[in-house]
Amino acid sequence: MEWNAPTLMAVPRARWHAGGVAHLDPDHPARPVLEADVRAAREIVDPVVHRTPMQSSEAFSDLAGARVMLKCEHLQRTGSFKVRGALVRLARLAPEQRERGVVAASAGNHAQGVAYAARRLGIDAVVHMPADAALPKVEATESYGARVVLGGDRVEDAMARARAQAEAEGRTYIHPFDHPDVVAGQGTVGLEILEQVPDVGTVLVPAGGGGLVAGIRAALPDSVRVVAVQAERASAWAPSLAAGHPVRVHTGRTMADGIAVAEPGAVPLAVMAGRDVRVVTVSEEDISRTVLALAERAKQVVEPAGAAGLAALVTRRGELADVIDHGRPVVAVLSGGNVDPIVLRKVFRYGMAAAGRYLHLRCTLTDRPGLLAGLLAVVAEAGADVVTVSHVRTGPGLGVDETAVDLEVVTKGRSHAQETLERVRDAGYGAVER
Known part of the structure; x- marks a missing residue:
């Protein structure tokens, strides 16, 4: 199935190099993605993706001391929000770019999103993944029609190979977060939140490279507070916002591998730097206990990275006191549910020990x-x-x-x-x- 992408909005855009990685336009460094971009992206996204449920939770409301709503993006096609940004990015490729195909790198969610979008649009896709990528994620990516290439120990190794292939074959490299079209696509989650919970006061979002949290921030009015939640062992957002440019930090091993990003994207940072966003970190114990509680109390199976936002809400209440309006609902985005059963067993055990x-x-x-x-x-x-x-x-x-x-x-x-x-x-x- 193919469709034509809507015309791009007349707002500041970004310049690209041949590999497809975003570089901010120096004349407009602060606002590469606006609400208008997100609304335009929705014309592409809506015919394909699920409008994921918004679930109320008395159990988590009691724990958080506020009315808590769960945005169940882990129930999205391919198991995460990533398919939204991939659809917008691929739909807006020029005909000659579609003909040459695309290449991406990921440990799981972005891989599946790109593979699914490419199949819908009839584009040849290659996805590089680490050698130890979880078998269910590899099989899911292949089932959507992409060719998977395994190798290396880290996602960074896979990204380097993907960029090299883009350069050698003329393919377009599809970055997982550092591109305005990707950010705009992820921001459609924010538009749904606003429609499902019109009086929302605060939204908590897992943050790695920043595509999702920046897109949601761009989609929502300033009256809604946005909290970016990172794993303590991979927390680059606070130093990057303080410096005004992406800062690379050392990352430790974390069960929240979906948000274990050493350096935020320039495009997401440009959105975040111009808006009011709080950054909070959560520990491995916080995350594991929340994954366990989601399964037990909300009957939702969520990957560790996808549970980070809710973990902050129930374990960092003191830090968030000034951004929670107890008269308005709090929405925690459950961003993904692609977790290997073997890993899930370990997380449950860790969570039980922590509790x-x-x-x-x-x-x-x-x-x-x-x-x-x-x-x-x-x-x-x-x-x-x-x-x-x-x-x-x-x-x-x-x-x-x-x-x-x-x-x-x-x-x-x-x-x-x-x-x-x-x-x-x-x-x-x-x-x-x-």
């Missing part, structure tokens, strides 16, 4: 019959659920007649975990929490 519901004990026992049964009986009497039991019979600190027993135990919370630990110790088992 005090997962206890790992090591007890040293004399290696004779009956003692293990007695230990397990004490745990059972405490009302805790033993998940795994393992023995360590040799190691530092163990006598020839001793064995260490590792127990993984599920409890009902921190107080119950502490009670279980004390019961085990009172029964004479030298339990150490690990």
Whole structure:
């Protein structure tokens, strides 16, 4: 299926080099994307994407002390908001660019968005992904018709290969966030928010390169506060806004890989720098607990990056006190749901541990019959659920007649975990929490 893109709005645009990466027009550095751009982009997006649900949540409203609404963009086509920006970018390519094809790089969501948009428009697409990219994301990208090339350890490696291929073959490189058309496409989420919750007061948005949060900021009036939420281990937005230009920071490993970007885009920064935007960071524990709570309380499976905005709302209330109007709803954007089940299991386990519901004990026992049964009986009497039991019979600190027993135990919370630990110790088992 193909369609013609609406005419570009007469607003300041950007200049491009052959690879398709945006460079701000020096005559208009502050406003590369306006509300008018977002509304024009919507003409392209609306016939294709889902108008994702807006879900109210009493559970999260109680936790946040405000009326909380969840914008369920993880239920979008391809599992994230990324398809919006990809559709706009590809729809506005010149005929000769479409003929030569496109190339992109991503660990998952952008890959699927570009592949889906390319199939809709009849454009040949190649997507470079890291060698260890999650198999479900690779298979999904291929199922949309793109050719996937795996290699390298990082997304940055994939981006370098994609740019090289664009240069060598004349393909257009589709940047995941640093292009006005991409930002405008992502901003259509903001227009939907405004229609679904007309009295919205604050919107919390996961932020990596900044395409989504900048697009939403451009789409919304200044009366609506916007909060960009980053993972603590990948937090480049605050220094970049302070410096007035993109600043590259060191990023650590984070479960929120979808927003683990070392340097924001120049185009998103130009939008953010001219508008009122608060930047907040959240920890790994905050994110994992929120992913777990979303599954348990809202029945929504959301990837860690997609839950960052809500995590800030329920764990950083003090920092956000001056941007939350308790008389107006707060919207948290759940930006994506593409998570490998294996990773999700680890995140749930991490979240349970962070919430005090997962206890790992090591007890040293004399290696004779009956003692293990007695230990397990004490745990059972405490009302805790033993998940795994393992023995360590040799190691530092163990006598020839001793064995260490590792127990993984599920409890009902921190107080119950502490009670279980004390019961085990009172029964004479030298339990150490690990």
